[in-house]
Amino acid sequence: MTTAPSLRERKKQRTRQALIDAALDLFAAHGFGGVTLDEVCAEVEVSKRTFFRYFTGKEAVAMAPLEDMWRAFLDELETCPADGRPLLGLLESVLVTALDRVADETWACRALTSYRLLQATPSMDAHGLHFCDETIRAVLDVLHRRLDLPDDARPRLAGDMLVSAWRYALDGWARAAADPPSVADLAARFRAAMAALPGTLTLTAAPRPE
Template identity: 85%
Template sequence: MTTAPSLRERKKQRTRQALVDAALTLFGEHGFGRVTLDEVCDEVEVSKRTFFRYFRGKEDVAMAPLEDMWRAFLEELENAPADGRPLLGLMESTLLAALDRVADEAWAGRAVLSYRLLQATPSMDAHGLHFCESTMRSVLAVLHRRLDLPDDARPRLAGDMMVAAWRHALEAWAATAADPPSASDLAARFRDAMAALPGSLTLTAAPRPADGAAH
């Protein structure tokens, strides 16, 4: 049985979320580089000392919605059933469980804003790449601790393919998201991308037919 968070924990979560919302709004209106941490803190009426209890900097707060999903993925991975299914299938169902866990009614809108900022901001892109690599190392550590996996490239390549499918789904979703955006649409796009992986491995490099040639 899950224990309900204490009043103190709920207040901390509200403060953290208020910082994320204020940052995403200000960055979206004025540009990531033109907004200071002081302005974000002033918007929520907290000190920079309070800000740094939750985030390491502007990139961290701007990417919080997406990074929260991956942290939930790592937590879900600790309890995912080791039932002998293909590793890609296990990771797919685990990511979908993590997405369902974090995707409250406001998450999708925040995630779209976060991803669009990521696409437009070089420092956020670099931060995202670093976070992705760090997260993948953590994923592999959990997998090797819990599962009987070979000590070769295959687990890492499976993880990289799963991340590639997620990025493909996220990019298409953020570009065409409805208003309000739907996390269930993102989940469906991710399932479709994962389903396309086997076919991508068997694509042939055949030359294009000459113009006018019969098909």
């Protein structure tokens, strides 16, 4: 049985969300480099000390919508049934469940803003690569703790393929996003990318016909 969050926890969640919303609005209006951390804090009327209770810096708050999805993924991976299905199928199911868990009525807009900022900001890209590496390591820790998996390259490659499919889907979704952007479209693009993986492994490198 899930315990309802306490009043203190709800206040912390509201403060964290207010920082994310304020930061993304400011970054979208003025550019990532055109906004200081002091300005983000002033918008929410909190101190920098309070900000650093939630985020390590501007990159982390700007990436929060996308990173929250992966944190939800790790949570779901801890409890998903280990039912003997192919590992990639299990990972796909867990990611779709995590996406559904975080995707409230405003998440898609925040995630789209975050991804577009990421594409235009080298420091966010570097932060994202570091987060991705840490997340893959955490995924492997959970998988090897919960499942009877071989100690070879395959679990890591499965995780890498999952991330690649997600990135491909996210990029296509961002390029063609409707107004407002649709989480259902993102999920469909991700499923399509996962479905393309087996064919990728057998794709031949034939020369172009003359």
